[in-house]
Amino acid sequence: MKAEIITIGDEILIGQIIDTNSGWIAKQLLQFEVDIVQMTSIPDTEEAISTTLKEASARADLILITGGLGPTKDDVTKKTAAAYFGTTLIRDEHVLRHVTNIFESRNLKMLDINLQQADVLANCEVLFNDYGTAPGMLVHQNQKKFIFMPGVPFEMKFLMEKHVLPLLAKQDPDLFICHETILVGGIGESYLAEEIKDIESELPSSIKLAYLPTLAFIRLRLSGKSRNKSDIMLQVALFKTKLLHRLQQYVIADYDTSxxxxxxxxxxxxxxxxxxxxxxxxxxxxxxxxxxxxxxxxxxxxxxxxxxxxxxxxxxxxxxxxxxxxxxxxxxxxxxxxxxxxxxxxxxxxxxxxxxxxxxxxxxxxxxxxxxxxxxxxxxxxxxxxxxxxxxxxxxxxxxxxxxxxxxxxxxxxxxxx
Amino acid sequence: MKAEIITIGDEILIGQIIDTNSGWIAKQLLQFEVDIVQMTSIPDTEEAISTTLKEASARADLILITGGLGPTKDDVTKKTAAAYFGTTLIRDEHVLRHVTNIFESRNLKMLDINLQQADVLANCEVLFNDYGTAPGMLVHQNQKKFIFMPGVPFEMKFLMEKHVLPLLAKQDPDLFICHETILVGGIGESYLAEEIKDIESELPSSIKLAYLPTLAFIRLRLSGKSRNKSDIMLQVALFKTKLLHRLQQYVIADYDTSxxxxxxxxxxxxxxxxxxxxxxxxxxxxxxxxxxxxxxxxxxxxxxxxxxxxxxxxxxxxxxxxxxxxxxxxxxxxxxxxxxxxxxxxxxxxxxxxxxxxxxxxxxxxxxxxxxxxxxxxxxxxxxxxxxxxxxxxxxxxxxxxxxxxxxxxxxxxxxxx
The missing domain is CATH 3.90.950.20 (CinA-like)
Structure with missing residues (x-):
């Protein structure tokens, strides 16, 4: 399955905030048969939103959208999405009660713009947001899944863990994916590549090797994908052993850690x-x-x-x-x-x-x-x-x-x- | 001028690193008549790179590309770009001397993949990289500017400051852009919006107001653009005064700071x-x-x-x-x-x-x-x-x-x- 992650928000395009949501989502998707083909950040404009939804649905089967649902902004994103899907917005009573409760429990005055947080796409499945006022929305159209989530990181994470990841776990349960990671330190990326280039060239197409460097450490990750679980596990384990042996003096940990x-x-x-x-x-x-x-x-x-x-x-x-x-x-x-x-x-x-x-x-x-x-x-x-x-x-x-x-x-x- | 920022690198799409380059670049471009229409992150594949260059050049006049030039990866990005522009790669002697010097001064062995860092697009202007081995490249094609930079943040920043920003400063010297920023604290985004909604609705089209929130503070930024310098400065100052007066009890600073x-x-x-x-x-x-x-x-x-x-x-x-x-x-x-x-x-x-x-x-x-x-x-x-x-x-x-x-x-x- 191909996925695209879209982040909506002027604040990203003017460099005021860094999009950390896309990276977090990408990490979660590693455990599934999902290839992320693109991450896209766009402004809060109708044109950008509708064009990007269209382009993304041509590239990907799963389109994850975060941001643009805040109280001062939800108007344009939800309206544009409604027009894109040829539907309308309806006020969800369940969400409205939840939003009202949040405001009452904090002794805060409810504003008109807060009421609008309970408006959802009429064709969506509401992904209930326990942690905030903006609900997530799942829309199916032309065999594609569109998932709208708020941009606030912990709300988005809650929706991913509660609703989105369980949904993905149901896809293609036969495919087996495994990862093995090694943490090395004290060697630069190009030296490391030189050191293991013969091992890397032996890798079968079912196994990928990724270099994940930071300023002083590199994580080497082997990822295998196959329908034959025992075979791919064995092969990945074999290459891991080769790497561990070759890189002995640099290996800090033989598992995924920092x-x-x-x-x-x-x-x-x-x-x-x-x-x-x-x-x-x-x-x-x-x-x-x-x-x-x-x-x-x-x-x-x-x-x-x-x-x-x-x-x-x-x-x-x-x-x-x-x-x-x-x-x-x-x-x-x-x-x-x-x-x-x-x-x-x-x-x-x-x-x-x-x-x-x-x-x-x-x-x-x-x-x-x-x-x-x-x-x-x-x-x-x-x-x-x-x-x-x-x-x-x-x-x-x-x-x-x-x-x-x-x-x-x-x-x-x-x-x-x- | 419309700009798009493209980040190339599998490590971004698998969530292993967060793209902070795009945000930094966006901030620098605020001082120029440049609207960023999209930020795009794509994998290190020929297909993604060539498709994205094409799509971006349809949306933007200035295409800033970072990443994909590291020693273990430069092959695909530079090769793909050469094919996209219908040109070839040539080894630049000046860059080669620089790369060789770096390795000699650190007493490091020069590898074959390091030599390739001196290969540049035959149709480019080389943007010399004092801080690293991968040079930047500027390509003009069909009235569009394409600028390739390494993904290492401080190398990219050096190239932006030394080569790219001076280039932008020469565009449209008549247009005047001014920003005024207020830092407020102790008030949530929706309350703030409610508090100032009448002032916001009075803003002329030449002035934009942006809310830039973090977990406990919000920066409010007024941005004016006009060819009439004194007029726009006066108007922005007027609205700033209105906001400062209205938000008195929340205002921390009346200038751009955190x-x-x-x-x-x-x-x-x-x-x-x-x-x-x-x-x-x-x-x-x-x-x-x-x-x-x-x-x-x-x-x-x-x-x-x-x-x-x-x-x-x-x-x-x-x-x-x-x-x-x-x-x-x-x-x-x-x-x-x-x-x-x-x-x-x-x-x-x-x-x-x-x-x-x-x-x-x-x-x-x-x-x-x-x-x-x-x-x-x-x-x-x-x-x-x-x-x-x-x-x-x-x-x-x-x-x-x-x-x-x-x-x-x-x-x-x-x-x-x-």
Whole structure:
């Protein structure tokens, strides 16, 4: 089945918000026999909406539309869709009661535009939205399915999980799809491709290999599709084994994960705890760890000693060190990591210090000069980076490389233990 | 001029990465007479690429293409584009020298696929890429401009700023475009629309009003376009004044900003400093502050006392408080904020504590129960929130509402001072 995802909203086309819905939907569809042929973002205009519905229905069998149903905007999307399908809008009593209840429970005044949220396409199946006022709508036309959902991410996600995914699960129950993923780190994409190009060229047409890189890690995903379940599982497992063997020194995990949950799980397995001491990453490292549910099992907490005074007060970084080597130095990074570990009694600690930019650089330490230190059971690993001029990218690269360094320390400790 | 932005890459269509390039490009184009009619994401296939180039050139005059030029992928995009334009690929010596230099300076082995990065469309103007190995390409065909750029965000941004935006600045120099933006907080989108609907209906066709909401703030943007500069500036200023007057109590800033840089600037103006004490937001509040260049002028640092032990050790939260009221309570939030302010000698401190979920809820304190406290010169404001079950949204809502509460405290202090 071919699918297209359409996002409606001027705010996307003027760059005010980034469409994250399409990516989330795409991930959910991976488990089904659905190929996404296009993602399209269009403005809240009748012309764009009707043209895109038409073009998408020529390309795809399943058209998922998000956005354009907000209280200040639903007029045009629903009206245009009604005209496109040759139908009208009717007020749904069930939805109206739900909308009224939401407003009453919050002691909010109900406005006219809120009443309109209960209007739905007369030819649709209403997909009831427990989490918000705009209902989803499913329309069947010419063997195509059109699914309209609100753009608010958690409402859209609720509708997908409650209504859309169960619907897809019923299609083609004979086809078997399997994925196997490997997380690697410390190797660039083109080197990785070179390293495994012979294995890649052996892949049968029923198995695809995808490179999914971030700034310091790459997920390699094998996807097999076949009606012969045991055969495709065996083949995918075989190629996975080949990749794992070839990439040994870079393999972080042999299952689908990203670095943060992997490290949390690995520390948890060892009964170990972690703290963070972030200067240049300013909290983003801890935020990425605590974004993972269950992280509190290993993460005791962290500090963001932005000023030198706080580096001393919170982590016992020595004044002499700051004077002699500066805040951005290997020595300071080491004292931050060991200070964090000691002060907060954790088994591991990660420290970052650097000049994220765009200001603050010197000739000796230009913008993008970063030191990372990771303190473990016995030793402290450090690494210097020289990045570019872009603050947010420097922060993100530092964050990821700090996690990579923690992984390297864990591997080293494991090797020493055995 | 009409523009379309095309993003090429399987990784987008399978939901592995979110396309942030299109939004960034769209923002840059706001300053020119360019309407973005569509954003399109397509897979790395010849069929999708050639079809989309054709469809986009029917809709738009300027077609900006990012992605599909990486070392493991450039083959198909460049080959397909060459066929589409009826041209060939040639190796550019200047680019080749640049690519070779990059590899030599990093002491990296040059692979065959890296050499191909120097191949460009024979009919293009090469847009030299100082920051990476894949050059940009500009092709003129049938009065349309096609601009190919790599998908790596900072490389794309460099090419846009160095080559593309200067090119656009030369188009239609007579047309004048102006924007005025107001940042408001503490009011929902539909209430805001209701509040100002009469002003909105008075707007002439040369002025557009856009609502740009996030989870707790809305930016209202007036955009005027005209060949009569003084007239349109006056009109936009007039409507801005009307909106500012009507929305008084919600207006945070009367210029284009977001809450973090606004608060940093406002604290800087008062010569005041800030610290953060984050339990449930786990560092994301500090990360959003330190993401702003220059934040170190007011931000001394922060703590992430995830465990109760660290709440006591870092912020002097009393053990009795944690036992009697629990970590998620108004009392704990207050002690965290005042403790942060006192321990680190800041003028203001923000504290967050709550159950972000999905686990950890109880009947008394279900998932989504959050307390925020902001300590100021004389008093501490607190607020309780009851959010939903989704960890990342709960964290983000808490972060934004914590910033909103700091703003409210600053307003209150200002009123008391006058």
């Amino acid at each position: 670095i943060e949950p992997y490290l949390i799980k690995e520390l948890g397995r060892r009964g170990a705890t972690l703290t963070t001491a972030e200067s240049c990453t300013g909290g983003s490292l801890a935020a990425s760890i605590t974004a993972v549910a269950g992280s509190s099992a290993i993460f005791l907490g962290g500090t963001i000693p932005y000023s030198n005074a706080l580096k001393q007060q919170l982590l016992n970084v020595k004044e002499e060190t700051l004077i002699q080597y500066g805040a951005v130095s290997e020595q300071t990074a080491i004292e931050m990591a060991s200070g964090s570990k000691k002060a907060f009694s954790s088994d591991y600690a990660i420290a970052t210090t650097g000049i994220a930019g765009p200001g603050g650089g010197t000739i000796e330490k230009p913008v993008g000069t970063i030191w990372v230190a990771v303190a473990g059971k016995k030793e402290i690993l450090t690494k210097k980076f020289q990045f570019n001029n872009e603050r947010l990218i420097n922060i993100e690269r530092t964050r990821m490389n700090a996690l990579l360094l923690l992984w390297k320390l864990l591997v080293k400790e494991k090797e020493q233990d055995t | 809450i973090e840089p606004y608060l940093i600037k406002e604290l800087g103006r008062r010569g005041a400093t800030l610290t953060t004490a984050e339990s449930c937001t786990g560092g994301s509040l500090a990360a959003s502050i330190t993401a702003v260049a220059g934040s170190s002028a007011i931000f001394l640092g922060g703590t992430i006392p995830y465990s109760n032990a660290l709440k006591q050790q870092l912020l002097n939260v009393k053990e009795e408080t944690l036992i009697q009221y629990g970590a998620v309570s108004e009392q704990t939030a207050i002690e965290m904020a005042s403790g942060s302010k006192k321990a680190f000698s800041s003028d203001y401190a923000i504290a967050t504590t709550g159950i972000a979920g999905p686990g950890g809820g109880t009947i008394e304190k279900p998932v989504g129960t959050i307390w925020v406290a902001v300590a100021g010169k004389k008093e501490i404001l607190t607020k309780k929130f009851q959010f939903n079950n989704e960890r990342l949204i709960n964290i983000e809502r808490t972060r934004m509402n914590a910033l909103l509460l700091l703003w409210k405290l600053l307003v209150k202090e200002k009123e008391q001072d006058t």
